[in-house]
Amino acid sequence: MPTREIAGKTIDFDDENFMSDHTQWNEDVATELAKEEGIEQLNDRHLVVINFMRKEFEEKGTGPSIRRLTKQSGVPTKELYALFPGGPAKKAARIAGITKPQGCV
Amino acid sequence: MKKLLILGAGTAGTIMLNKLLPVLNRDEWQITIVDQFETHYYQPGFLFIPFGIYGPQDVVKPKRDFFPSGAEVVFSPIDRIEAKDNRVVLDGGQIINYDILIVATGSKIVPAEIEGMDGSGWRKNIFDFYTIEGATALAKFLKFWEGGRLVLNIAEMPIKCPVAPLEFVFLADWWFTEQGIRDKVELQFVTPLPGAFTKPRASSVFGNFLTKKNIGLTADFNIARVDAENNKIISWEEQEEEYDLLVTIPTNMGDPLIERSGLGDELNFIPTDKHTLQSKDHENIFVLGDATDLPSSKAGSVAHFQADILFENILSYIEDRPLKARFDGHANCYIESGFGRGILIDFNYDTEPLPGKFPLPGIGPFSLLEETRMNHYGKMMFRWMYWNLLLKGAELPIESQMLMAGKRH
Structure with a gap:
């Protein structure tokens, strides 16, 4: 299992570069992971999505699909794609420090 | 007398009925199956209809031909499942109580989920082939089509039979060649996936087939709306694909009755244990085939493999034994x-x-x-x-x- 140092913390990743232990996460880690995904600065709307994803993960054991994100987080689909260009469910999950959502087959 | 109730007499429900009826003690158990339609469709055959390989008559038989004698069969739409009270309410208010419920109500396409999909272009130059109506309408259209840009689009995952869209473009390449107009047809495969298929190794093999057959691939395309006036589909990130003929795999969802019953997720699929096939919320409800939220393919072969596992687990459940049979996701x-x-x-x-x-x-x-x-x-x-x-x-x-x-x- 690959391990890397991020924002001063040792973080475990799975083979697809998703964090394998979401309890190692904090907002500084998120900021660094966001940069790896090409997002220079996380704003409040990013954090709404990220916090929702972490909450879902803790309750359900997997991140939400885009459909569920839109319905439950209150962030419209169009804005999700603007916030996380190229694949909101996957990118936001990476930054939120949770494993790849089941729906992303 | 105890009651085992099966909702849905498609592939999954019919297999389950045929497996359980001969082995359950008839003095103790009554088995009932409910479905709203009397016709069974061989859905894998829909793929061949647009190209005239099969006609509608090749894919239909009466459901009754496949029910064993001794089962109680009810043809009626279902209003809702009341899981708390262990009962199902049919349209019209008739109530069926159950001790064990098997939900096999499948999944179907919902074109209205994508803006503009079922508007002015629907079944004019926008077709699905996941329904008998769509497949036969497309067959009629293709007979007279003289060529242009054919876009095959998958709206969102998961879909029933994830390989069918690929088969469609492969067959289209062959069919237009046979018709002598392949040089007048541009084929484009537009998918929300990062490649031709869900799994990496197969994705690369199928990707090579697309290239070899001169079929274009647009990956990571998440459709937001159809602009039927201007014949184009537009993604959430404002990418556009123009079409003369759009063959769509619309959003697939579980039956609306699941939503009415409060048992489903955002696509009306029922949260189900991926190994035992027991519902996550109700221990006397089991779910089979396309109706589950399992990360396995939605396909007949999968429903059939699941049925072997569920059969074992239902017998265990009846005798209060632990559910030991485990589905491995086989497709x-x-x-x-x-x-x-x-x-x-x-x-x-x-x-x-x-x-x-x-x-x-x-x-x-x-x-x-x-x-x-x-x-x-x-x-x-x-x-x-x-x-x-x-x-x-x-x-x-x-x-x-x-x-x-x-x-x-």
């Missing part, structure tokens, strides 16, 4: 690749499709992840197996658990 798909050839893939939750021989290691007669004539015959033979063996719950010469023997890494 087995014949993929029609055009010009009388086919490709076969065999995989589960943990093992992606690999090359090799199937079902007999080293012998076959089928080749995995390779294009052969024999695989095509396998596909065409399957319809006979489906009607005569599979639906009746007979043993097939394929294990429900995936085997590694015969596969190579």
Whole structure:
């Protein structure tokens, strides 16, 4: 299992570069992971999505699909794609420090 | 008298009825199956209808032909499941109580989920082939079409039979060649996935087939709306694909009755234990086939493998034993690749499709992840197996658990 140092913390990743232990996460880690995904600065709307994803993960054991994100987080689909260009469910999950959502087959 | 109730008499529900009825003690158990329609469709055959290989008459039979004697059959739409009270309410208010419920209500396309999809272009130059109506309308359209840009679009995952869209473009390439107009048709495969298929190794093999057959691939395209006036589809990130003919796989959802019953997720699929097939919320409800939220393919072969597992677990549940049979996500798909050839893939939750021989290691007669004539015959033979063996719950010469023997890494 690959391990890397991020924002001063040792973080475990799975083979697809998703964090394998979401309890190692904090907002500084998120900021660094966001940069790896090409997002220079996380704003409040990013954090709404990220916090929702972490909450879902803790309750359900997997991140939400885009459909569920839109319905439950209150962030419209169009804005999700603007916030996380190229694949909101996957990118936001990476930054939120949770494993790849089941729906992303 | 205890009651076992099956909702849905499609592939999954019918197999389950045929497996359970002969073994449950008839003095103790009554089995009832409910479905709103009296016709059984061989859904894998829909793919062949647009190209005139099958007609509608080749894919329909009465459901009654496949029910064993001794089952109570109710043809009626279902209003809702009241899980708290262990009962189901039919349209019109009739109530059926149950001790065990098996939900096999499937999934279907919902074109209205995408803005503009079912508007002015629907069944004019926008078609689905996941319904008998869509497939036959498309067959009619293709007879007169003189060429242009054909876009095949998958709206969002998961979809029933994830290989069918690929088969469609492979067959289209063959069919337009036969018609002598392949040079007048541009084929474009537009998908929300990062490549041609869900699993990496198969995705690269299928990607090569697309290239070889001169079919364009647009990956990571998440459709937001259809602009039917200007004949284009537009993604959430404002990418556009123009079409003369749009063949769509619209959003797939579970039955609205699941939503009315408060049992589903955002796509009306029921949260289900991926190994035991027991509902996550109600221990006397089991879910089979496309109605589940399992990360396995939604396909007849999968429903059939699941039925073997669920059969064991239902018998355990009745006798208060632990549910020991575990579904491994096994799927087995014949993929029609055009010009009388086919490709076969065999995989589960943990093992992606690999090359090799199937079902007999080293012998076959089928080749995995390779294009052969024999695989095509396998596909065409399957319809006979489906009607005569599979639906009746007979043993097939394929294990429900995936085997590694015969596969190579």
